[in-house]
Amino acid sequence: MNFQEFKERVFAAGRAAGLGDMEIYVTRSQRLRIRVFEAEVDDYAASLERGIGFRARFGGKVGYAYVEALDEEAVEYLVQGAKANAQIIESSDDVEFYAGSESYPQVLSYNDSLAAVSAEERVSFCLDLEKAAFALDERVAKVPYALMGYGDTEVYIANTLGLEQGFTSNGAFSYISALVRDNGQVKTGSKLHYGSDWSTFCAESLAREAVNEAVSLLGASSVPSGDYRILLRNDVAREILSTFAPVFSAESVQKGLSLLQGKLGQSIANSRVTLIDDPLLKNGAASAPFDGEGVAARTKKVIESGRLVTYLHNLKTAKKDGVQSTGNASRPSFKSPVGISPTNFFIEPGQAAYGDLVKTLDDGLIIISVQGTHSGANPVSGDFSLGAYGYLVKNGSIARPVEQITIAGNFFKLLETVEEIGSDLEFSGPDFGGNVGSPSLIISNLAVAGM
Amino acid sequence: MLSEQVVTDVLWAALSTGGDFAEIFMEDTFNTQIRMLDGAVEEAVSGRDYGVGIRIFQGLRSVYAYTNDTSRESLMKAAREAAAALPGAPAGKTVVLARLAVEKFNPVRLEPRQVTHLDKVEVMKQAHSAAAGFHEQISQVAIVYTDVDQSVFIANSEGLMVDDRRVRTRLGINAVATKGAEKQSAFRGPGRHMGFELFEKIDVGEIARDAAHSAVTMVNADYAPSGKYPVIIDNEFGGVIFHEACGHSLEATSVAKGVSEFSGKLGERIASELVTAVDDGSIPNAWGSQNIDDEGTKTRRNVLIENGILKGYMIDKLNARRMGMEPTGNARRQSYKFAPTSRMTNTFICAGDSTRDEIIANTEYALYAKRMGGGSVNPATGEFNFAVSEGYIVRGGKIEEPVRGATLIGRGSEILQQIDMVASNLATGQGMCGSVSGSIPADVGQPTIRVKEITVGGRKGAN
Structure with missing residues (x-):
């Protein structure tokens, strides 16, 4: 059964059951993951999945249901499920259905040549990744992870107001983690790469980054507790930005869960900071012509030269604030109700290369990994206290590796104390919280707990 | 669920190259999730997860494939494609399935799908009132109710054929305390492998007040010394x-x-x-x-x-x-x-x-x-x-x-x-x-x- 045909059947059954506005949101995806261990493919996973999310208005309220099986029961299950769920909704928020935008942007989100890479090529890439890691340094004892993944997804949305849109995207990622042993000490280094251009998947250079990092951490020790000037490497900076991204959601603001409430138009960050949400980014992992409600995607600055320009809106929050939706309605999956999420969300890069930032730091700590963002960070207060490691910098050059420390601070304070922004913007790859990117950042000071 | 013949055929297809072990995992799961914010139900989703995973071993290699399409044709295709990722010729093992009865030691008395939404919402309201009424500094209470009813069927080329059902019920309580511009939240999430009778065994009000107590204590606390x-x-x-x-x-x-x-x-x-x-x-x-x-x-x-x-x-x-x-x-x-x-x-x-x-x-x-x-x-x-x-x-x-x-x-x-x-x-x-x-x-x-x-x-x- 194709989606259009299924849609007609669901809408007909819904009308018969007395439902008002109705919408289906369908995804169909193919995924492949290949992992190599000790020169053998030890894990090969392939999947073909689809899912149908359905929402409908009944008695003025909107309920949700979803199915994965497209059998005879599915239509009835969706209609009755959404109806029963609508009947218990008490919130007075108006849920909007959308008839469609006048036009939709062209977005490059699918790369044919990436899809055409053969299974053999993908396997040999993973084998090379592991081999390269072992060849780089004799202290490499294990390569716990040498893997790659590929996925493509087709999204289709249609409702009873006449909206009907779809698009297809694809992407690939690679992850390597190398474990080095020296004098009984164990360290790991890893590298994640995401992209839609297969020519950027260079096994040798990815392995080198992971191995170099692991080796560079041998002999690490803690530092005395105190306040330090900090260089957050690009991957750490984006992880912190991603953790606190919900504070920019209008839903968090309206619910009183964001300290950015009432701050529109005000300065909330150092004037060097510009934060962009760009769903039209060429081959971006979160690029799409429309959002989870069918609203046409558009690029916007969220922070411009330190000043908060807008929150991220969907139709519901936009109506509440009397503004236009920013096209940030999200459906992390067909199972999820409409929420809000950034798309390709990044701090605009500056001029300084990473090496120059190390010199500019002069005395301080470079943080190359943080742990515990899901538990040690509070998006409501902005407070964070995270396990971390990296390097001690003295007189503008790396003195030694550092481990067993925590860095603590506050996200809002951090935004105000960004002193320098690097040119090395890198993205996280697709995630439920959007595709977040950042260059490396120098922060005036964070509290470090160590010895 | 799948017929024995289809299961045997799919396992056989999975072993059509060099695989030495094949397994089928089939799942049919019903989920309910209801969210309440400040005493009003905001969101309710019910859903059905349904699909089959096929796994093949060859020594220490493992291949896995899954699909939502559980027709014989689609499963045979998935099994053959997965098998193609392994080299070698079949060992020609025959698969003789024998149903295994398992002792069910996780009794479920009140099946969540037989309990009305209104009863579920009632429990959420109890939790909300207890937390919200605990202290004037409690500024927000979010409650999430979830139940999951998972039926699984597992068969493998060693002849195992077994099914199981897992019913889980949980209540999540998040209380936020505010003092000036500061906010602190506290979470409690009692749950069991059982049905709606969970709420006869736990004191929802007491757990919600405990969450509120934590949030209020923390919003008034100083930072810990490092x-x-x-x-x-x-x-x-x-x-x-x-x-x-x-x-x-x-x-x-x-x-x-x-x-x-x-x-x-x-x-x-x-x-x-x-x-x-x-x-x-x-x-x-x-x-x-x-x-x-x-x-x-x-x-x-x-x-x-x-x-x-x-x-x-x-x-x-x-x-x-x-x-x-x-x-x-x-x-x-x-x-x-x-x-x-x-x-x-x-x-x-x-x-x-x-x-x-x-x-x-x-x-x-x-x-x-x-x-x-x-x-x-x-x-x-x-x-x-x-x-x-x-x-x-x-x-x-x-x-x-x-x-x-x-x-x-x-x-x-x-x-x-x-x-x-x-x-x-x-x-x-x-x-x-x-x-x-x-x-x-x-x-x-x-x-x-x-x-x-x-x-x-x-x-x-x-x-």
């Missing part, structure tokens, strides 16, 4: 320290490949002799319990550490091959979309001889971590971190001022050696554990313990 000093970790969810710092490193997922700090250490002392720790997926109605694991192996009680000596690991079928040991009933997966691997079920440190009062009275200075948040670990190095969500300073044998914002970091192996007091008040708490085979329900647990020294991170300098 540095390296003794930490007393309370019972129940405090067991997350063992889960993160040691449990993950005892899963065959990392042990089998020699990348865990506990690889090759069976029989060695890895913890203080006060420590005995167990993973037990066979506790009736516990959150992480299942009659069988997701490979069809009966769950059981596995002693991991006995009086400080490493006694065992948690092992799935594939890693059992790598390790030359038997599976322990720990193979788990979030759904058919994941190949199973060794995971924890209900994992806890066993009761000792002291009491909580004795531990506090015998401590000159420490951080008393009454409630833990979540955490994570790098199994290769054992380095862990986790957040203290409700803390106090113990001074001169007494619990004194509350402190917030503390993070504990360290190495699992070191912390285990430094446990110097263990109380008798073993209790468990419920969590969702995320790892390679997805997010799964798991109980953590322990009695109150004291650790001689842990690095405490936070915003405030050392004392």
